[in-house]
Amino acid sequence: MHACVSCEGFPLTIQIFCGKDYDNHHFLELMKDVKIRTDGRPRTRPLEVLADPAYDDVKIRQYLRSRRIQSNIPMNPRNTKTRKRGRPTRFDSVSYNRRGAIERFFGWLKMRFRRLVIRYERLNVVFKGLLDIACFMVSWKKI
Numbered sequence: 001m002h003a004c005v006s007c008e009g010f011p012l013t014i015q016i017f018c019g020k021d022y023d024n025h026h027f028l029e030l031m032k033d034v035k036i037r038t039d040g041r042p043r044t045r046p047l048e049v050l051a052d053p054a055y056d057d058v059k060i061r062q063y064l065r066s067r068r069i070q071s072n073i074p075m076n077p078r079n080t081k082t083r084k085r086g087r088p089t090r091f092d093s094v095s096y097n098r099r100g101a102i103e104r105f106f107g108w109l110k111m112r113f114r115r116l117v118i119r120y121e122r123l124n125v126v127f128k129g130l131l132d133i134a135c136f137m138v139s140w141k142k143i
Contacts, residue, residue: 001109001116001131002030005102009142011135012036016128023054028063048072050099061089072096108138 002023003014013033017026031049035042048070051060056076064071074091110117113134121127 001106002026003102003105004030004034005105006036007098007101009101009105009108010139011105014131014135016124016131024057024060027051027055027057027060031063045069048095050096050102052099053077056089105138109134112137 001014001016004012006012012035013030015026015030015033032044034044034046036044036046045067046069049064049072051071051073053074053076056073056079061071061073071090072092072095073089074096075089109131113130116127116131116134119127121130
């Protein structure tokens with residue numbers, strides 16, 4: 001499961017991918033599905049993206065910079081084998097602490113809907129349907 005969650009804990013988009021793939025391979029697909037509800041047309045560009053060090057990749061940072069989205073991604077210790085040259089990446093530890101919303105969201109999913117933790121369904125359509133229902137229930141509880 002890969003999710004994009006607002007700071008209030010509401011899921012913006014959620015997708016399922018193969019478990020063998022790295023997390024950062026599907027980041028761009030997940031960001032293309034983000035729709036933030038407003039009074040008019042939904043926005044597709046969030047102001048800031050908070051992600052864990054697994055998403056520390058040059059492609060991801062270039063994508064966010066090209067769309068004028070602030071990235072708040074800490075440096076991955078595995079990527080620092082060689083000394084990097086140039087402008088240092090942006091990291092604000094105060095705003096990074098708001099990333100707890102995504103951890104709480106996955107905690108709510110895994111505690112309330114145990115069937116999502118161990119995937120029993122063989123079809124992706126059935127699993128995605130259960131995941132959508134679980135996201136609706138979490139959002140309904142917060143409202």
